[in-house]
Amino acid sequence: MKTSINDFIAGLEQRTPGENEFHQAVEEVIGSVWDFYQQNPRYQRANILERMVEPERVIMFRVPWVDDQGEVRVNRGYRIEFNSALGPYKGGLRFHASVTLSILKFLGFEQTFKNSLTTLPMGGGKGGSDFSPKGKSDGEIMRFCQSFMNELYRHIGPNTDVPAGDIGVGGREIGYLFGQYKRLKNEFTGVLTGKGLAWGGSLIRPEATGFGAVYFAQHMLKRLGLDIEGLTFSVSGFGNVAWGAITKINELGGKVVTLSGPDGYIYDPDGIAGEKVDYLLELRATNNDIVEPYAQEFGAKFIPGKHPWEVPVNVAMPCATENEVNLDDAKELAKNNCYLLAEASNMGCTAEAVDYLIENIGYGPGKAVNAGGVAVSGLEMSQNSMRISWQKEEVDARLKVIMENIHETCVNYGKMAGTGNKVNYVKGANIGGFVKVAEAMLAQGVV
Ligand code: 2IT
Numbered sequence: 001m002k003t004s005i006n007d008f009i010a011g012l013e014q015r016t017p018g019e020n021e022f023h024q025a026v027e028e029v030i031g032s033v034w035d036f037y038q039q040n041p042r043y044q045r046a047n048i049l050e051r052m053v054e055p056e057r058v059i060m061f062r063v064p065w066v067d068d069q070g071e072v073r074v075n076r077g078y079r080i081e082f083n084s085a086l087g088p089y090k091g092g093l094r095f096h097a098s099v100t101l102s103i104l105k106f107l108g109f110e111q112t113f114k115n116s117l118t119t120l121p122m123g124g125g126k127g128g129s130d131f132s133p134k135g136k137s138d139g140e141i142m143r144f145c146q147s148f149m150n151e152l153y154r155h156i157g158p159n160t161d162v163p164a165g166d167i168g169v170g171g172r173e174i175g176y177l178f179g180q181y182k183r184l185k186n187e188f189t190g191v192l193t194g195k196g197l198a199w200g201g202s203l204i205r206p207e208a209t210g211f212g213a214v215y216f217a218q219h220m221l222k223r224l225g226l227d228i229e230g231l232t233f234s235v236s237g238f239g240n241v242a243w244g245a246i247t248k249i250n251e252l253g254g255k256v257v258t259l260s261g262p263d264g265y266i267y268d269p270d271g272i273a274g275e276k277v278d279y280l281l282e283l284r285a286t287n288n289d290i291v292e293p294y295a296q297e298f299g300a301k302f303i304p305g306k307h308p309w310e311v312p313v314n315v316a317m318p319c320a321t322e323n324e325v326n327l328d329d330a331k332e333l334a335k336n337n338c339y340l341l342a343e344a345s346n347m348g349c350t351a352e353a354v355d356y357l358i359e360n361i362g363y364g365p366g367k368a369v370n371a372g373g374v375a376v377s378g379l380e381m382s383q384n385s386m387r388i389s390w391q392k393e394e395v396d397a398r399l400k401v402i403m404e405n406i407h408e409t410c411v412n413y414g415k416m417a418g419t420g421n422k423v424n425y426v427k428g429a430n431i432g433g434f435v436k437v438a439e440a441m442l443a444q445g446v447v
Helices: 004-016 020-036 042-047 047-051 100-117 140-155 171-185 203-221 242-250 275-287 294-297 327-335 351-360 371-386 392-414 426-441
Strands: 055-068 072-083 089-095 124-129 160-164 232-235 256-260 264-267 301-304 315-317 340-341 361-363
Touching: 004 020, 004 042, 020 047, 020 100, 020 275, 020 351, 020 426, 042 047, 042 426, 047 232, 047 426, 055 100, 055 140, 072 089, 072 100, 072 140, 072 160, 072 242, 089 100, 089 171, 089 371, 100 124, 100 371, 100 426, 124 140, 140 171, 140 242, 160 171, 160 242, 171 426, 203 242, 203 315, 203 340, 203 371, 232 242, 242 256, 242 275, 242 301, 264 294, 264 371, 294 301, 327 351, 351 426, 392 426
Parallel strands: 089 124, 089 160, 232 256, 232 315, 315 340, 340 361
Antiparallel strands: 055 072, 072 124, 256 264, 264 301
16 A cells, blocks of 8 residues: 555544644654655555554543542543554553643554664553642552552553553552552562562662663763763753663763753752752652752752753753753754753654754654663563562663663664764664564564
């Protein structure tokens, strides 16, 4: 079946009206792989792309729970089982007021290629709820998690679908979800990753996304003849990913001067290090979702209602949520001679920002840069299956090798013709991720 890229996208939009984030994620991948796809009639004959953009299964369910005042509340739960060509569905759960079907479909779609890039046997999935943990008590969060699992448990399993954390789902939530799964199934298995260390979790998993992102940025910088030592970084967000990235940047001799929340950003020219990094954990534990208290605590500057991209730095690392870097931000970074932007978040940049960044400064897309998180989830699954736990050094060493290989894959598939040494990491990551999934789908027939 012959079709044009525009017809393909038009068809997708018609079938999935209003799913803007999902369209954005698909358009980016299709734009990268289209020529490659056209050169491979085998893929076309099997209609691989049409199948890839259709999730294998979408589960939506009611999540009723009782708040501390005794009121009955209702949220919507989701699990998108997107693609199982390479292994059990694998990907996080996001609990945030902004969660919609479109957001989870974009995340599940991206996850499929990201997981492929890790080289570990994991398919792609994503889930979550529009439940906002902001301002909720511990008891409310537990009751919500239990109710969420009362439905989810029948769809997941260590060989079927293995959820983990994402925004709003950390160690505490994984604990409550795991406890309820165990009670319902009467099974202690590796059904979730990001577990506590005492009960099946992996060392380095909490740090993995941030550490991996910095390892990836390190390889990007190396190609430019640069080293992290002595460079300044801007980071957005103040959650788990930001915390891991800041920790590793400090360890490698860089300086981080910003972090941010929904309320604005912090500018701390002295660098966010030592007790200030520990303070991030305290800030998060308050469940208020604001960063302003950091400014009072350490005498730094708080800029309300803005993102940190106007601050001149050598490297920018978005570590929060989607579309928080727009075209103007990208131009501002380039104007300030920023060397590169490495996306530790998922789809942190708008499509226009991505195009501009590729042409003007270095750009590492989330599905490559942040793959260290799910990679260590994959290592947690291996450890659970073997009923052993590896030392910190062993997990970190494996993470380093995985990130180096992902970088290598991006360079192999993403070299820009006629530019000498330049790499289009978006193209590299998308084709690199696509090939394995496509080959597995071909081999497995029309399923
Ligand atoms: O976006 C992501 O890769 C994650 N939230 C981690 C998923 C996982 O299964 O560890």
